[in-house]
Amino acid sequence: MNLKVDLAKCDGxxxxxxxxxxxxxxxxxxxxxxxxxxxxxxESSDGVVExxxxxxxxxxxxxxxxx
Amino acid sequence: xxxxPVVVIGSSLAGLSAVETLREAGYEGLLTxxxxxxxxxxxxxxxxxxxxxxxWEAAETALRPDGHLSRLGVEMHLGxxxxxxxxxxxxxxLDDGTPLAYAxxxxxxxxxxxxxxxxxxxxxxxxxxSLDDALALRTALVARxxxxxxxAGFIGLEVAAxxxxxxxxxxxxxxxxxxxxxxxxxxxxxxxxxxxxxxxxRVECGVGVSGVRGAGRVEEVRLTDGRLVxxxxxxxxxxxxxxxxxxxxxxxxxxxxxxxxxxxxSGAAGVYAAGDVARWPNPLFGxxxxxxxxxxxxEQGRGAARNLIAELRGRPGERRPFAPVPxxxxxxxxxxxxxxxxxxxxxxxxxxxDEPDRRxxxxxxxxGGTLRGALVVNAPRVxxxxxxxxxxxxxxxxxxxxxRT
Numbered sequence: 491m492n493l494k495v496d497l498a499k500c501d502g503x504x505x506x507x508x509x510x511x512x513x514x515x516x517x518x519x520x521x522x523x524x525x526x527x528x529x530x531x532x533e534s535s536d537g538v539v540e541x542x543x544x545x546x547x548x549x550x551x552x553x554x555x556x557x
Numbered sequence: 558x559x560x561x562p563v564v565v566i567g568s569s570l571a572g573l574s575a576v577e578t579l580r581e582a583g584y585e586g587l588l589t590x591x592x593x594x595x596x597x598x599x600x601x602x603x604x605x606x607x608x609x610x611x612x613w614e615a616a617e618t619a620l621r622p623d624g625h626l627s628r629l630g631v632e633m634h635l636g637x638x639x640x641x642x643x644x645x646x647x648x649x650x651l652d653d654g655t656p657l658a659y660a661x662x663x664x665x666x667x668x669x670x671x672x673x674x675x676x677x678x679x680x681x682x683x684x685x686x687s688l689d690d691a692l693a694l695r696t697a698l699v700a701r702x703x704x705x706x707x708x709a710g711f712i713g714l715e716v717a718a719x720x721x722x723x724x725x726x727x728x729x730x731x732x733x734x735x736x737x738x739x740x741x742x743x744x745x746x747x748x749x750x751x752x753x754x755x756x757x758x759r760v761e762c763g764v765g766v767s768g769v770r771g772a773g774r775v776e777e778v779r780l781t782d783g784r785l786v787x788x789x790x791x792x793x794x795x796x797x798x799x800x801x802x803x804x805x806x807x808x809x810x811x812x813x814x815x816x817x818x819x820x821x822x823s824g825a826a827g828v829y830a831a832g833d834v835a836r837w838p839n840p841l842f843g844x845x846x847x848x849x850x851x852x853x854x855x856e857q858g859r860g861a862a863r864n865l866i867a868e869l870r871g872r873p874g875e876r877r878p879f880a881p882v883p884x885x886x887x888x889x890x891x892x893x894x895x896x897x898x899x900x901x902x903x904x905x906x907x908x909x910x911d912e913p914d915r916r917x918x919x920x921x922x923x924x925g926g927t928l929r930g931a932l933v934v935n936a937p938r939v940x941x942x943x944x945x946x947x948x949x950x951x952x953x954x955x956x957x958x959x960x961r962t
Contacts, residue, residue: 502893502937503886505852508944518938521893539581543574544855546602546886 491530492553493538497522499549509544510537523549560586561869564649564657566639567665568592569601570851571832573620574858575663580629582866588631589657591649593666595636596688597621602851604691605712606888609719611695615688639666642807644825661827661865664804664815665858668797668833668849673707675768676793681775683792685712694792701725702789705778707766709736711887713794714749717758718889720792727758728786732765739796742900745920745932749889756890766791797849799834812836814847819878821861827868829861841880841948842899842929850885857881882947884940895940898922898930898947907953909960910939919943919960923953931956 493513502521506514513534515524530538535552542550563579565572568590576590592598599618607613626633634651641650642662649657670684681702683694694716698704704720706713709731721727729736735746736753750760768779769791777785799814809823810816814836821829821837830837832854836847848857860879867875884897901924910919910933919939922930928951931943939960946956 503895504937504941504944505884507941508882508884508948511945516937516941518936521935521937540859543577543859544852546600546851 491535491538493525493528493530494551494553495523495525496549496551499547501547501549503546505544505546506541506550509541510534513538514541560584561660562587562589562658563661563663563865563869564589564591564659565663565665566591566642566649567663567667567832567834568594568598568633568635569665569667569832570598570620570854571667571835571858572663572665573598574855575665575831575862576626576629576631578859578862579866580631582863584866584869586660588629589634590626590631591634591637591639591651591657593636593638594687594689597623597626597635599688601686604688605685605715606719608688608691609695609698609716610722615692618688638803640803642804642809642825642828644807644809644828647827659827661869662829663858663861663865664823664828664830664834665832665854666800666803666834668799670793671795671798673766673793673795676707676766676791677769679769679771679774681771681788681790682769683790685716685792685794686797694790697790698723698725700789703787704728704790704792705730705766705786705788706792706794707778708732708794708796709746709750709760709762710739710794710796711737711885713792714753714889715887716792716794717753717760718756720790721753721756721758725790728788729753729758729760730764730766730780731760731762732781734762736760736762740900741896741932742904742906742922744906745900748918748934749894752890752892766793797833799836799847801834819880820864820876821857821879822864822868822876827865829865831857831861835861837879839880839883840878841882841950844899846883846899848883850883852884853881882944884944892916893935893937895933895937896930897940897944898928900930900932904929905953907957909943909957910936921953921956923956926952926954928953928956
């Protein structure tokens, strides 16, 4: 699963941090999302799918590529 | 295995979240989505912001790309209202008489704007809930009318900011003593009155709207203290009422929302509720709530759908109590305002962050020493921390320490 982040859309609502705290954080300086890991395993992928849905600005997306 | 039909009533965010969750969880049966509005699911938060400002067009509010729901194999009944649910026959009836048989149903019929008694529906009187409402108001604002906003809740203040930004003269009238009292408590609201006043919005608290005057359209607004204010547009932002009337004959427990248990189940077999219309006891807070915000619509649509699937598959033990930290945001004049949890009127508050030069501020709400809520302005990372502490049932002291280090 590949995660894509559109920082131009991100507005720092941090809903992704609540959904997948091991994967996302939000920067105090930029007010935008930080992806903490680029390795999405089975365990974190459920949270990431929730994070995509929970993002109010639709800044996150996933596709089913292998990486 | 052939799975039995599921009907989701309500095609906004909670209903969309429910149908997507059902498919993601592997439900392959007949899935029907009923929506009163003719539009594909669209996003409401931009209506009072980008859409009114004219920076977005209607098409940009679409929640999903064209064809998304048909690719999910969802049968759509848009422009159709559900008028009855019969829990014994397990049918939902639409306003054109169509009966939809269900094994499972998710009620996500949302809420509608409350009206002010004495204010008739006439030219110049607006509410803001739907895309069509927003487009009508945007059109009205083109002529730079004098605008009165009745109610300093989030919608009222966002409309005021947008109307002011496009050049209107704007007055906000709030019957309570401060803006945003209902959601933020009495302490925090004063900050927001000042924010708007600095931008030239007149904010007057302690006075409401009792009527309008004018020949065929609004010319003056009558206040509860008897004064008359000249106005071309009155925007009523008096909160919302859950859409439950269609369930009156169903026997489902209804009272300021569909009354559910911790699983978002209504008590009728296979019937769940989610979003603005659902009232349920949140075990994390130990209180019954009905939450009218974006994030809850997504989360509760998902939670209700997962619990419904567990029930349909005969595994009720897999159902999970719905125990979120309710949270929402508002953008006003470039300020990012975020709130999570509850603002108990009887509780204590503590300022945990105050950096006026960076325009950052955070207020924690507590009851009996336990953190219950948080208001954060322009500090999203602080909100992420406080949300985590709220979910963990942390103390106010923990919150103070976590933010200050």
